[in-house]
Amino acid sequence: MSQTNQEIYDGAARVLRESQFRRSIGHRSHKLKQSHLFKKFGRAALWTVGVLVGASIIGGILSGIGFWGVMISAALIAGGIWASMSFPKMKMPTPETILKSDLKSLAGKTEIWLENQRPALPAPAVQIVNGIGVQLDMLSPQLNKLNEGDSAAYEVRKLVGEHLPELINGYRAIPVSLRSQSNDSGQSPDEQLINGLTLIEKEIAGVTQQIAKGDIDNLSIRGRYLELKYDKSAEAE
Template sequence: MNSPASNANETLNAAARSLRNVRMKPIGSKSQALRRAHFWGKLSKAVVAVGVVLIGAGIVGAIIDGIGFWGVMITGIVSAAAAYVLMRYPEMPMPTAESLRVTDLATLAGKTEIWLEAQRPALPAPAVTLMQDIGLRLDQLAPQLQTLDENDPAAREVRKLVGEHLPELINGYKKIPDSLKHKEHAGKTPAQQLVDGLKTIDREIETMTGQISRGELDKLAVRGRYLEMRYDNKEAQGQNV
């Protein structure tokens, strides 16, 4: 059982990681684009709602020959309330490890970036730094994904890498107790294994981007089978720890 001092330290570390995540910039432009689209969508609905309220008030005023002071006040309050509610809700849906597996290609890069940004508080600093590189790779991959069909074998391989292998790597690390994350196993700590895995995925995204751009989709499928064996073996090893 952890001592009160150990629990307090873990709580402080978690709070520090959360604060660090808030201060960090997005890891890629595609996540920013999705957030902007969500904001402008809510803003347009709010403008329409306020317009409907004002038009309704104008029609009522024309019928009864003016709405008076209290009518203007009520119109203002209803307009403000409608704008407030529509700008606050709905919140942008947060991608999950499960949803990334079925995300459409057009938004896969951006939603993966958003999911990665949410994981930063639980990860060591070297892994957080690597996420900036992965975000850049995902930005470069996104235009190439537009050239693929949703059911293309190459599309499935990309989804496996960024929608399965990447979340499984990070979630596997997060499940390890904090007290064990910096203890060596098989020559490396879990934190070092995480960083090595992220480096591999970073390189693989770069490779996939080049293969898609050159139309080398057969090579991409072979690469995907290699990665599947690599990460299946790692997962089996992790279960034996």
Template sequence: MNNIASQSDEIIRAASNSLRAQKTVPIGMKARALRKAHFWGKVRNAALAVGAVLIGAGIVGAVIDGIGFWGVMITGIAGAAAAFVLMRYPDMPMPTTESLKHSDLETLAGKTEIWLEAQQPLLPAPAVKIMQDIGVRLDQLAPQLSTLNENDPAAREVRKLVGEHLPELVNGYKRIPASLKQQDNKGKTPEEQLVSGLKLIDREIETVTGQIARGELDKLAIRDRYLELRYDGAGDQ
């Protein structure tokens, strides 16, 4: 009976995750901006390719005194094919845990938001709600990051928070078997630990944003002791 109940729980959670996957929503304006920039980059490349095809056809026509009906047809097909391919490919690269650690400051917030969006189907609803709040914090942080040098200690601390602590917290939760995510561990279930950890990171991002805005870079230090929650059983079931 226990096995049957366990299997039923797994099916319910899988169905819930599937429904959440269909309802994944964007997190933050910086993610939208990166996607828009990628789209318009493809539009530019497609326009250049079509232009090159037309110029090539014009040069050939000048050399041979016209390209005729079939030449026009071939030019049209070639231009349409080039535009079609370049508007479909390449896909926008999906940020990874590793790439977030080395992202430039200008795109760090947006890439983190895109990475968080991809995690939504794998996380409980309360965590997804906090991730939306983190997206707002990252939008607020992004303009402040533009004031930092890539090699500033402050920049390294921000990358540590956003590029290491946040992904490690989420990945630690994902590694736990679904059957154990509702079990109590040191007073909290892994889901509750995940939510608590995300709240801490949300507040830390707010603090960092304020410190950078006020120029208090000497005070900027990610407080690891507050982030130890991610080790407090979240990945040690």
């Protein structure tokens, strides 16, 4: 393959990978992003209407706004639309904000956070993350059965706002060159990440079933593996 063809191939692969990561992993995150986009459209529309109304009033007073008035109005509209669509940026959820999120937006914010982690994860882990998005969509309606202060709500927030970020952030803290090498436990960080994400996916499914059955009082998050932080103290335990 010539250098030019190789560059074309690499560029196409990069575009394909980036487009993959732009896709939402769940319906809840898609709705949050869609709502933010619609608000931008609304601000752009209000600005456009405001400029047109202002130009009409000035034109009525001055019997027309002339060529430069039209140009200035067009520039104001274009600038306003650009500013409305560019700012403010959507606030990206963090583990801290996820822990404090209301139950209604908890699943969507967790999905958005996970979407931003995908580029740093190995391909098998990305597939599991996409599966976690599906499970979060199924969990979200069940969370309506909980009260904000319930211990069950605390357990769910701890699972997605503490255990899940600790697992992924612990993995990302490991140098790339060491992620495929086995450690003292006999597993590589890549394998530990995949196993941990698989367990979390199952835990979310189990939580959804428990809440659906009304077994809220007995809801608890299981799994010692979730507490693994990829440090020596954890390996020594």
